[in-house]
Amino acid sequence: MTSCCSVFYFRNELAVLQALSSTVQRVQWVFLFIYLAHVYIKAVYCEVMWKSHMFYYLLRFFFFFFFLNLYQDPTASHYRFQDDPYLTPRTASEFKLFSLSQESGRNAAKYIINTYPNFFLKDYAEPHIPCLMPESLQPKVTEVCEAGLRELIHLRKVRSAVDMYDRLLQAGTVVSLELTNNLLDLICFYGDQDPVQGDQAEPEKTAEGVRDDEGRFRKSDSLHRTWRKDNNAERIFHLMPERNERSYGALIRGMVKYGAHSKAFDLYTDMQNNRMAADVHAFNALIAAAPEVRQKYSEKWDLIAEMLKQMNKLGVRPTLLTFNTVLKSLLRCGPLSRALVLQVLGEMKALGIEPSLATYYHILVAFYRQGEWGFIPKNVLIVLLCLQCCSLKDLGLAYRVHSLLNVGDNWKLLGNPSREGFYYGSLFNLVCMMENIGVVLQWYRDLVPSLFYPNSHTMRDLLQALDADNRLDLIPEIWKDVKQLGLATVSGDLAEEVLALMARDEHSPEIQESFANCALAVKAVYGHGEQSQATLDFTASALCNMATILLAAGRTDQAWEILQLFKANNRVPSEKLLDEFLNSAKSGSNSEQAVTLVQMSSSFSLPATARLAQRVEQEFDLSEEQKKCMDQLPFEV
Amino acid sequence: MAVSFGGAGLILANHAVAHMSRTLCAVPRARAIHSTAVCCKHQAARIRVGKGDKPVTYEEAHPPHHIAHRKGWLSQHTSNLDRETGAAERTVEDIFIRRFIFGTFHGLLANELVIKRRGNMLVVCALFTQKIPAYKLYFLIGYTETLLSYFYKCPVKMEVQTVKDKVVYKYL
Numbered sequence: 059m060t061s062c063c064s065v066f067y068f069r070n071e072l073a074v075l076q077a078l079s080s081t082v083q084r085v086q087w088v089f090l091f092i093y094l095a096h097v098y099i100k101a102v103y104c105e106v107m108w109k110s111h112m113f114y115y116l117l118r119f120f121f122f123f124f125f126l127n128l129y130q131d132p133t134a135s136h137y138r139f140q141d142d143p144y145l146t147p148r149t150a151s152e153f154k155l156f157s158l159s160q161e162s163g164r165n166a167a168k169y170i171i172n173t174y175p176n177f178f179l180k181d182y183a184e185p186h187i188p189c190l191m192p193e194s195l196q197p198k199v200t201e202v203c204e205a206g207l208r209e210l211i212h213l214r215k216v217r218s219a220v221d222m223y224d225r226l227l228q229a230g231t232v233v234s235l236e237l238t239n240n241l242l243d244l245i246c247f248y249g250d251q252d253p254v255q256g257d258q259a260e261p262e263k264t265a266e267g268v269r270d271d272e273g274r275f276r277k278s279d280s281l282h283r284t285w286r287k288d289n290n291a292e293r294i295f296h297l298m299p300e301r302n303e304r305s306y307g308a309l310i311r312g313m314v315k316y317g318a319h320s321k322a323f324d325l326y327t328d329m330q331n332n333r334m335a336a337d338v339h340a341f342n343a344l345i346a347a348a349p350e351v352r353q354k355y356s357e358k359w360d361l362i363a364e365m366l367k368q369m370n371k372l373g374v375r376p377t378l379l380t381f382n383t384v385l386k387s388l389l390r391c392g393p394l395s396r397a398l399v400l401q402v403l404g405e406m407k408a409l410g411i412e413p414s415l416a417t418y419y420h421i422l423v424a425f426y427r428q429g430e431w432g433f434i435p436k437n438v439l440i441v442l443l444c445l446q447c448c449s450l451k452d453l454g455l456a457y458r459v460h461s462l463l464n465v466g467d468n469w470k471l472l473g474n475p476s477r478e479g480f481y482y483g484s485l486f487n488l489v490c491m492m493e494n495i496g497v498v499l500q501w502y503r504d505l506v507p508s509l510f511y512p513n514s515h516t517m518r519d520l521l522q523a524l525d526a527d528n529r530l531d532l533i534p535e536i537w538k539d540v541k542q543l544g545l546a547t548v549s550g551d552l553a554e555e556v557l558a559l560m561a562r563d564e565h566s567p568e569i570q571e572s573f574a575n576c577a578l579a580v581k582a583v584y585g586h587g588e589q590s591q592a593t594l595d596f597t598a599s600a601l602c603n604m605a606t607i608l609l610a611a612g613r614t615d616q617a618w619e620i621l622q623l624f625k626a627n628n629r630v631p632s633e634k635l636l637d638e639f640l641n642s643a644k645s646g647s648n649s650e651q652a653v654t655l656v657q658m659s660s661s662f663s664l665p666a667t668a669r670l671a672q673r674v675e676q677e678f679d680l681s682e683e684q685k686k687c688m689d690q691l692p693f694e695v
Numbered sequence: 696m697a698v699s700f701g702g703a704g705l706i707l708a709n710h711a712v713a714h715m716s717r718t719l720c721a722v723p724r725a726r727a728i729h730s731t732a733v734c735c736k737h738q739a740a741r742i743r744v745g746k747g748d749k750p751v752t753y754e755e756a757h758p759p760h761h762i763a764h765r766k767g768w769l770s771q772h773t774s775n776l777d778r779e780t781g782a783a784e785r786t787v788e789d790i791f792i793r794r795f796i797f798g799t800f801h802g803l804l805a806n807e808l809v810i811k812r813r814g815n816m817l818v819v820c821a822l823f824t825q826k827i828p829a830y831k832l833y834f835l836i837g838y839t840e841t842l843l844s845y846f847y848k849c850p851v852k853m854e855v856q857t858v859k860d861k862v863v864y865k866y867l
Contacts, residue, residue, distance in 0.1 A: 140836070144857040145829050152829075159830040163837025171845045183848040190848045 132504045149544040150479060150511035157475075202226060204237060211240050216248050220290050227297070238294070239304045245291040246312025249283040285318035303329075307340040314343040319350040335372045338380060341365060345383045349390035358391050359398065378414055381406050385420035399424045415439050415471070439471060441481045448484050453492045456485060482510035490519040495527035506539070514545045514552050521555055531569045533560055534576035546583045550594045553580050554603075561603035564610070574611035577604045581620075598629040605635055609642050617642070618651070621658070631658075633666040640673060649678040653687055660691045667691075744867050753864040754807050772812040785812070788847065792819060799839055802826065805861045817843070817851045825857050832857075 135146045138157060147153040171178050175192035183190065197213055199206040202225045210219040223241055226233055295301065295309055306329045313322040326344060329336055336344075348361040362384060369376060384402055388395045399421050406413055419439045447456040463469055472478045482505055489501050502520065506512060512520075517540055524532055537556055540546050546553060557580055560573045581604055584594050601620055608617040621639065624631050636659055643651040652674045659667045671688060674680070680688070741758045742751055757766050770789045774782035789810050796808055800823060809820040819839075823832065836853050843851040 139833075140853075140855045142855060142857050144825050145832065145855065155830045156833045160833040160837035163834040163839075164841045166834075167838045167841035167845070170842065178845050181848060187848055190845050192845065 285316040319347040557603035
C-alpha cells in the first residue's frame with residue numbers, strides 16, 4: 059500500500075531523475091542534490107514511511123550517480139601512477155611506457171620470488187593469504203602412479219603428463235576412464251604442446267594457442283598452432299579400451315580449436331555410428347566449425363541448421379554459448395546473416411535465454427555499415443557503438459552510450475588503453491562537430507588528459523570547433539596543450555593550422571599580444587629543436603603567418619628577424635607580406651627598412667618588385683644613396 | 696689518565712721472578728685491559744659543525760631531541776601505545792625496509808624514508824631525486840612493491856615524490 063503511494067508521489071521525480079542522469083555533465087549533480095533534498099522534504103511532509111523502497115531506490119540512484127561521477131578527478135592522471143609532476147605521463151606513449159615498465163617490475167619481482175622461494179616462506183599473515191606465497195610449479199610426486207598423473211594434469215604440464223601416461227601403460231596399470239578423459243581434455247585444450255609461460259610470450263598474443271578472434275583474417279605467426287597429423291591426443295584416443303561421450307567431445311573440441319574442422323565432422327559421424335549422443339559443448343564446437351567445411355553461404359547455413367536440429371532431436375538444451383556461436387558463424391554466411399540474425403534472437407527469447415553483450419555485439423556487426431574508419435573494432439562493444447553513433451551523427455545516442463559506461467562494471471568493457479583512446483577520440487570528434495563551444499570545452503577539460511590523450515586529428519577538430527564558434531582567443535592555451543602532448547613535432551599540419559588561424563583575422567590588442575607570444579612559441583618548434591627531437595622545416599606559409607601575427611601585434615623587430623629567416627631557409631615570402639612590411643615601415647617612417655625590403659624582393663625575383671619600388675619612391679623621402687641603390691636594382695619593366 | 700695493569704707490573708714481576716725463575720718454568724704472558732674516564736657527550740644522529748662546506752638536509756641537521764618539536768617521526772605505527780605488542784618486530788621490519796630501498800634505489804634517496812602502517816597496509820613514503828628517467832623509476836617501484844608484499848605478506852604501497860636535487864637546509 060505504501061509502496062503504491064510512494065510510486066504515485068514520486069512518479070514525476072523519477073522521470074526528472076532519469077532525464078538528468080542521462081547526461082554526464084558534472085554541474086548537473088548540484089541540481090541533483092538540491093532536487094533530492096526537495097524530494098526528501100516532500101517525503102517527510104507526505105508522511106511516506108522510511109522503508110518505502112522507492113525512496114531507497116532514489117537514494118541509491120543518487121549515490122551511484124554522485125559518487126561514480128565524482129570518482130573521476132579530471133586533473134589527475136590514472137590512479138596507477140604516482141602523484142608527482144615528474145612521474146605523471148603527458149602523452150599516450152608515456153602512459154603506455156610507464157604502465158608497462160611498472161608491470162615489468164612486478165614480473166621481475168615475481169620471477170625472483172618463484173626462483174628463490176625459500177626466502178618467502180615465513181608466514182606473518184594470521185589468516186593465511188595464499189596469493190602472497192611463492193608459486194610452486196614443480197610436481198611433488200615423482201614416482202610413476204596415477205596420483206602423479208593427476209598432479210601433472212593439475213599443473214598443466216602437457217608433455218610430462220603424456221609421458222607419465224605412456225609409462226603407466228607400459229607398466230601395465232589400467233588408467234581409469236575418468237583420468238584418461240582428463241588427460242585428453244588437457245591435451246586437446248593446449249593443442250598437444252606445453253602452455254607458453256607468461257614471460258616468454260608477449261601479452262598481445264594470447265598465450266594458449268592463437269585462436270582467431272574473428273574469422274576475418276588469420277594472423278600467420280609462429281605461435282599459431284595447428285592440429286598435427288600424428289597427434290598424441292588421437293594416439294591415446296585409439297589406445298583407449300573404451301571411450302565415452304566425453305572422450306569424443308574432448309577430441310572434437312580440440313580439433314575445432316586448432317583448425318582440423320573436417321576431421322571433427324568425421325569424428326562426429328563416428329560418434330553417431332556408435333550411437334553416442336554428443337553433449338552441448340561438442341555441438342558448440344561443431345557449429346563453430348561449420349562455416350569452414352562448406353563453401354557456399356547457403357550450404358553453411360544448412361549445416362548449422364542441421365546441427366541445431368540434431369541437438370533438438372537428442373534433447374540437448376542449447377545455452378547462451380550455443381547461440382553466440384551460431385551468430386558468430388552466421389557472420390561468415392554473407393548476406394544471409396541480416397535476416398537470420400534476428401531470427402536467432404527471437405529463438406533465444408523463446409527459450410528464455412538472456413542475451414549477453416557478445417550477442418548484441420554479433421548482431422551489431424551483422425548490421426554495421428562501414429563508415430569512414432573502414433574497419434570493425436574487434437570484440438569491443440562500446441567502441442563499436444560509438445562508431446555507429448559517429449557514422450550516424452547522432453549525439454543523443456552517443457550520450458546514452460557514454461552513460462552506459464557509468465553503470466556498474468562497464469568501464470572494463472573499454473579494453474586496453476589504445477581502444478579506450480580510440481573510443482574517446484571518436485566521442486570527442488562527434489561532440490566537436492555537433493555541440494557548441496561551451497560544451498566542447500567542458501568535455502575537453504573533463505577528458506584530457508586524465509582519461510585520454512588526443513592525437514593530432516582530434517586537436518584539429520577542436521581547432522575547427524573553436525573557429526566555428528569564434529573563440530580563437532583560446533588558441534594559445536590549446537597550443538600549450540599540443541606541445542605538452544608531444545603532437546607539435548609529429549607533423550607540421552597542426553603548427554601550420556594554428557598559425558593560419560591566428561594570422562587570418564584582426565583581433566583586439568590583448569589577443570594580438572597573446573597570439574604573438576604563441577607565434578614565438580610555435581617558431582621554437584621549427585628550426586633547430588632541443589635535444590635531438592624531430593624538428594620541422596620552415597614552410598613559406600608558416601613564416602608568412604608568423605610575420606603577419608608579429609606585425610599585427612606591433613613587434614616589428616622580431617618580425618624583421620623572421621624576414622631574414624626566409625633567405626636562410628630558401629623560402630619565398632608572399633607579396634601580401636611584403637606589402638604589410640612596407641606599411642609598418644611607413645608607420646615607423648623608416649626608409650632604410652623600405653629600401654631593404656625592395657632589395658630583398660628583387661633578390662627573390664618577385665614580380666611585385668617594380669610595384670614595391672614605385673611605392674617606396676612615392677611614399678618615402680629617400681636620401682641620395684638610397685635612390686642610387688634603388689636605381690641599381692635590376693627591374694623588370 | 697690511563698692505568699695499565701699489564702706493562703709495568705709485568706716488567707717488575709719479570710725482574711723479580713726472572714731472578715729466581717731461571718731454574719723454574721717461564722711466566723705466562725697476560726693480556727691487558729685499558730680503560731678511560733667517562734666522556735659525558737651525546738653523539739647520536741648529530742652532525743658536528745665543520746668547515747662549512749658540507750651540505751646537510753633538514754632531517755640530518757636536527758638532532759633527536761628536536762623530534763616532536765621541529766621534526767616528525769620517520770616510522771609510524773601503533774605498537775608503542777599502551778598494551779600494544781610487537782614494537783621490536785616493527786622496528787626490525789623498518790630497518791630491513793630502509794636498507795632494501797636504499798639498495799634498490801641506489802643513489803636516488805634524497806631523504807630518509809617515512810614508513811607508515813595503516814591497518815594491514817605498509818605505506819613507504821620516499822623522496823627521490825630525478826637522476827634516472829621516470830620509466831626506470833616505475834620499474835623499481837613496481838618491483839619493490841611486489842617483492843615487499845610477498846615478503847611481509849601484506850599490501851605494500853609506495854608513495855613517491857621526486858625532487859631535482861637533495862634539498863639543502865644548511866652547510867655545516
